[in-house]
Amino acid sequence: MSDDSVRLSLRIHDECNGSDVFGSDICTCRPYLIFGIEEAVKEAQNGGSGVVIYFRKEGRALGEVTKRGADRASDYFTRTENIAGVKDMRFQALMPDILHWLGVKKIDRMLSMSK
Template identity: 35%
Template sequence: MTENVGVLGGNAHPKGVERAVIAPLPTVYGDFHAVGYLDHDRGEEQVALVYGDLDTLGEGDVLARLHSECLTGDAFGSTHCECGPQLTAALRAIVAEGRGILVYLRGHEGRGIGLLAKLRAMKLQAEGMDTVEANLAQGLPVDARDYRVAAEILHDLDVRSVRLLSNNPRKRESLLRHGIKVAEQVPLLIPPCEENLPYLLTKRERLDHYLPHLDDHLGAIRAG
């Protein structure tokens, strides 16, 4: 796939995403291409990490991860959530597959409520609320994320069918609505720790995330 740089830097769209740049990105996991986008609808910059040949990326069912931005987990190593380990596991899985894509979705901090609101929610959780209650207590949506931009990025990269690395049924539903086939939903299960177990249980019980491995951990706690 060749990079098309125009007046605005990439593939121009009246609305939606515009591909602006493709750059090599060597990482500790493998050598990726970072494909940068401008999201004109929201005024944000987005990035997709592609492993393998860009020209043949869209052939067949592509292993893909839509990863929501999480500064505290991805950058600071917070154990409040499993976001950092999921990011690492997804990149390793894509490299092991030999090709794939990770769309890193900026503007998704705190399930879309923003960094400061997320920190306030974390404070409320420390005082006894779960993640759903903490968002609602601030008058905010439980989950404000929109995966439209991820679908547009996949379309731009000629990806039409994915094997989706996710435990979240809403990601699958959103991709389907935006014209991306989900051939398979591949669980991305991270062993829980003491700090994130309540958070993960809320995701399973109130947000319908597929997290069957929590039962083994709960059984071990009860047995102990």
């Protein structure tokens, strides 16, 4: 991955057991993960590198129990804040370390279903 001449497609995904493991449709996490995996494989098949980094930060790092208390999609963020006092506890500052450890110097394509 440290070869700048090889295209790199990257998906950074935060764990979501409800969707990723159990197939819940309360959120879009599983489709995002599947999209990232499929696109990473396509990149590798075309001679590039495809990477999916899977972070263990279930429930916006608030934990399973707290997340389950806010399991209605329509008011997920509001309920999470009411239960835990914050909308999101994930500490993103450490994320670039993983890219550094992998030797990533440039990313050609971030894999996201968002526009």
